[in-house]
Amino acid sequence: MTPRWTATGLSQDLPKGVVMAGHWQGHDLAVWRSATGRLQAWNDRCPHRGMRLSHGFVRGETLACIYHGWVYGAEGGCKHIPAHPALTPPATITVTAFACVEQDGVIWVAPADMAGSPPAVSGVQPLRSVSLTCDLAAVLAVEPALLGQDILRGTVQIDGQGHDVCLLVQNNPAGLTLHALCGVRANKVAASHWVENLRRRAEMKVAA
Amino acid sequence: MIQLYDYVLSASCYKVRLMAALVGVKMDLEAVDFHPGRAHKSVEFAQLNPAGTLPVMVDGDMILTESTAMLVYLAKRAGPQWLGPDDAKSAAQVQQWLAFSGRLAASLGMARLHDMLLYKGDIDAWRAQGHAALRELEAALTERRFAGGEWLVGDTPSIADIACFPNAALSQDGGVSLDAYPSVRLWTRRIRALDRFIEMPGIHRLHELSPTPKVA
Known part of the structure; x- marks a missing residue:
């Protein structure tokens, strides 16, 4: 699979001081934001005992x-091992870091040596992330207005009016996640209901 | 003093212990050997609660066997602001979430009992129902966030939040991940950061709110 930028979450769901699970093409990630707002994405395994x-x-x-409180700092290096407080952890104890960039309210990840920037998604505002039990083909089948592969865009009916939507596709081990953005004039509650309805239709199509 | 027949690993018992702690009510805890003793299904226990469920609250001649009713009792007595806003819509919404919390218990709660205490049943169905309930909770909390709201009903935490919190926060014990529910995760963090919050096995307070432990 060609390495590419993948959306793994929305900025609004990762405030300062919070860590969450993320994914990049089958790799589990820990995506976190420091107290000062620095964003990082690491392999989701503690080098000590493999805890997430x-x-x-x-x-x-x-x-x-x-698990045992091992502390990791910038670039994934182990800074402190509570059971051995006097020890300066060797540099070999390092978590693999991924490239992690925030753009348009979306958190994008790629391998550390990835060149370039994530694709821009302009003219829309972040809405919400949803997971689906069906595959992408089912989503495209029930909503023909959506076009694309990694980034689905189209004009759909929300509250009786045409609004732009953008769905960023993330394939996880557990299934499909869509990070939804909608036109800046769309009512967010109505747009959220549209997303719920899209998911329901796509999943029911597979079940049928 | 209020007596609570209690089991430390029960989400419903914790719900009541948490509410009591948040409103500052002290209770006498009577530990019941739920597992492996199944003391809650004994003849003696049936005299107290014929349904054979935990928790049971006894205060004088009053016996309560539904945890959501215990939340109302504790809030009304010691922290009426936890009942939520007084208007008709808010009051009904609080009742809606109290009833909804029963669905979390019947799905996520049963999946957890299956995985932790070897309960027999349809684990796939329980997990699927748990995800369905979490999707509803996620949608509601996400819509609240659009309007700047942080809690299920009103501007402050209420018994609605406390009723739904334990089984949502413990969902991983039953093999149901919260990875797909960002608004639920941020809401559980807010509850874990409340003043007077107490823990149970599987639900810890936010470590980052405590100072770094000092080495002697």
Whole structure:
């Protein structure tokens, strides 16, 4: 699979001091924002015992593992091991970091050596992220106005009016996630109902 | 003093312990050997609660066996602001969420009992019903966020939030991840950051709110 930027969440769902699970093409990630707002995406495994770092917690500019409290700082380097407080952790204890960029209210991830910027999604505002149990083909089948592959765009009827929507496609091990954005004049509650309805129609099509 | 027949791993019992802590009511906890003893299904326990469920609250001659009713009792007595706003719409919405919390217990709660305490049943159906309920909770909380709201009803946390919180926060114990529910996750963080919040096994307070432990 060609490496490419993948949307793994919306900025509004990751405030300062919070870590969440993310994905990049089959890799589990811990995506987190430090107290000062620095965004990072790391492999979701503590090098110590393999615990998910997305279950951990942010303190200041570091991410700590929930299991034994190993503390990781900028670029994924281990800064502190509570059971060995006097030890300076060797540089080999490092979590693999991914490239992580915030643009248009969307959190994008790619391998660390990825060149260029994520695709721009202009003219729309972040709405919400939803997971689906069906595949992308079912979504496209029930909403022909949506065109694209990784980024679905189109004009759809929300509250009886045509509004632009943009759905950023993320394929996770557990299924499909769509990060939805909508035209800036669309009513967000109505747009959210449209997303729910799209999901319902697509999943029912597969079940039928 | 209020007596609570309690089991430490029960989400419904924790719901009541949490509410009591938040409004500052002290209770006498009577530990019941729910697992493996099944003491809640004994003849003796049936005299207290014929349904054989936990928790049970006893205060004088009053016996309550529904956890949501216990939340109302504690809030009305010691923290009426936790009942939510007084208008008709808000009052009805609070009742809606209290009833909805029963659906979380019947789905996520049963999946958790299956995985943790070896309950027999249709685990796939429980998880699917749990996801369906979490989707409703996520949609509601997301719409509240669009309007700047942080809680299920009104501008402050209420018994509606406390009723729904435990089974949502414990969903991973039953094999249901919260990864797909960002608004639910941020809401559980807000509850875990409340003053006087108490923990249970599987639900911890926000570590980052405590100072870094000092080495002696």
